[in-house]
Amino acid sequence: MAEAQDSGESVGLRSMTGFGPLNGAFADWSFSGDVRAVNGRGLDMRFRAPDWIEGLEPILRKAVQARVLRGSVTVSIRLQREEAVPELRLNEAQFAATLELLTHIEAGASAYGLALVPTKASDIAAMRGVVEQREGGNGDTGALRAAIAAAFDAALQAFDADRAREGAALSDVLFKQLDEVERLRTIALTAAGVRADAARAGLERNLARLLEATEVPDETRLAQELALIAVKTDITEELDRLTAHVAAARSLLVTQGPVGRKLDFLMQEFNREANTLCSKAQSTEMTAIGLDLKAVIDQMREQVQNIE
Numbered sequence: 001m002a003e004a005q006d007s008g009e010s011v012g013l014r015s016m017t018g019f020g021p022l023n024g025a026f027a028d029w030s031f032s033g034d035v036r037a038v039n040g041r042g043l044d045m046r047f048r049a050p051d052w053i054e055g056l057e058p059i060l061r062k063a064v065q066a067r068v069l070r071g072s073v074t075v076s077i078r079l080q081r082e083e084a085v086p087e088l089r090l091n092e093a094q095f096a097a098t099l100e101l102l103t104h105i106e107a108g109a110s111a112y113g114l115a116l117v118p119t120k121a122s123d124i125a126a127m128r129g130v131v132e133q134r135e136g137g138n139g140d141t142g143a144l145r146a147a148i149a150a151a152f153d154a155a156l157q158a159f160d161a162d163r164a165r166e167g168a169a170l171s172d173v174l175f176k177q178l179d180e181v182e183r184l185r186t187i188a189l190t191a192a193g194v195r196a197d198a199a200r201a202g203l204e205r206n207l208a209r210l211l212e213a214t215e216v217p218d219e220t221r222l223a224q225e226l227a228l229i230a231v232k233t234d235i236t237e238e239l240d241r242l243t244a245h246v247a248a249a250r251s252l253l254v255t256q257g258p259v260g261r262k263l264d265f266l267m268q269e270f271n272r273e274a275n276t277l278c279s280k281a282q283s284t285e286m287t288a289i290g291l292d293l294k295a296v297i298d299q300m301r302e303q304v305q306n307i308e
Contacts, residue, residue, distance in 0.1 A: 013253060014308040015166035016040065016071035016260070020159025024151035026144050031151065033077035035064070035159045039305055040072035049077040049148075053141050059149050067160055069258050070308045077148065094129040163308070170303055171253050177300045178246050181270070181293065185242050188277065188289045192235050235280050238273045242293075245270050260307035267301040 022033040033049075045064055047057050064073055102119055109116050125131050249266055252259045274297055278290035 012164060012256065013167035013171045014160075014163045014258065015170055015306050016163070016308050017166055017306055018159045018163035020155040020157070020162060022077065022151050022155035024147055026147035028082045029079055029144055029147075030082065031077055031079045031148055033075070033155075035073065035075045035152070035155050037068065037071040037073040037159070037163075040070060043068060043070055044072045046072075046074045049075065050079055053145050053148070056145050056148060059145070060152055063149070063152060063156055067156055068308070070260060075152075077152075089132045091129055091132050095124070098124060098127055098130055167307065170306055173303055174249070174253060174300060177296055177303070178249055180296050181242065181300075182246055184289055184293050184296065185239055185246075188235065188286065188293075189239055191283070191285050191289060192239070235277055235286075238276050238280070242270070242273050245273065258308045260304065263304045263307060264301070267297065267304055270297045270300070 016037060016039045019036045020034060022031070022035065024031055043065070045061060047060060049056055049060065051057070060075055064075065102124070106116055106119075245266060249263065249270075252263055252266070271294065274290055274293040277293065278287060281287040281290055
């Protein structure tokens, strides 16, 4: 069996969803089936194969484990035996004994003056035990097992190629969605600058009114309040982290080997930054940007659920 995970060859992004057909024949047996998989948290394997073929399932299980790390994999194999063609064989010992008996009978009949009808070959063949019939097939489950295992290897290659095609398509979608996150992040950065200027002007107006009041506020307390407002509305850190998350996601998408779990965790970080952005928005425009970000991130997370 080919073991792609251990062969050292380059393995790109893989989907957990795939399909591979299985077909083959051995002696008077024909078999068909498939290997298919859907999303799963770990590796879950189910086999529907003839249990009378000794050692078949362990071979299939090992082959799947060599190629798949995550997903719910189902292997189905159905066998059908063609109607066996009888094999006829002459029983030499019985044939000789029959001829000897016929000779003895004919000699006895002749001694009594009886003339017998000549015996035909078909008459002799019809006598019990002269011709034996054996069913086709040799009952060698080892050879049948080997034939099924070879066909299963081909099915796994088709299955893996299907997962690779789907993985490439997922990668394209995710790169476009990351582009959209970067675009929204740039818009948010511009909107944050405009909002900061407006907030600063508003604070200056409110501070001027406060200073005109009869009682002048404590300067230390005032400075603390202004600093708290600035922290509550500043989204610089969130935008910086979004940039870092986008870079990390792009790096994972071109990494060889399974990255689904890492991407899933990264999507949680993306979502956390978008939630914080919305909570700090304090403007209709920023809230809209935050909601758009959450929508894109949610779409990304759905795609990531398919990656091994």
